[in-house]
Amino acid sequence: ETGVTQTPRHLVMGMTNKKSLKCEQHLGHNAMYWYKQSAKKPLELMFVYNFKEQTENNSVPSRFSPECPNSSHLFLHLHTLQPEDSALYLCASNPGEGHYGYTFGSGTRLTVV
């Protein structure tokens, strides 16, 4: 384990469902990130939280809604997704903006049917 835990590991959902992805870190890091990983594409940064405050939304559709209740937890709420949203969603944490030591979780493999 890297210290960043993501649940669930796998998720299959219909286009009308609502689900949430969870990320938890106990590394004492202050920055947390959501990345989307699709086959044959670079990792795409979705959201950045620094000290619980969202500091970046990288033009992500509103059907993805992040939540960061504290520095240790990060959620990604999903609703009315499309099949092209199927991907591996990775959470990462960092001691803080300006630090380079990213730690990634193992990801949630999402399939939208």
Add this chain to the structure above:
Amino acid sequence: QQQVKQSPQSLIVQKGGISIINCAYENTAFDYFPWYQQFPGKGPALLIAIRPDVSEKKEGRFTISFNKSAKQFSLHFKDSQPGDSATYFCAASRETSGSRLTFGEGTQLTVNP
């Protein structure tokens, strides 16, 4: 606009051989260049990183070569083993952007026994 381009997309080497993966970047403000290794079902993990004030960095079997004038950097590792089979990502970041990583597309490495 793809800021970090990685090649090749896939690479097959024999056990004991040398693996070389190349990356090119466009933004001269980047000041940190890490390589990540990702095994199936896992998130990316930091392998080795370099800053532009040095032209080469070695850690064990892994070496990063950096050419600032050409805006290129590469990962070399000798004595490749089947356990090295994974996807490798180069990335780049700059302190003024909060150290957010921009990733290459990834190279799937297969080391045959």
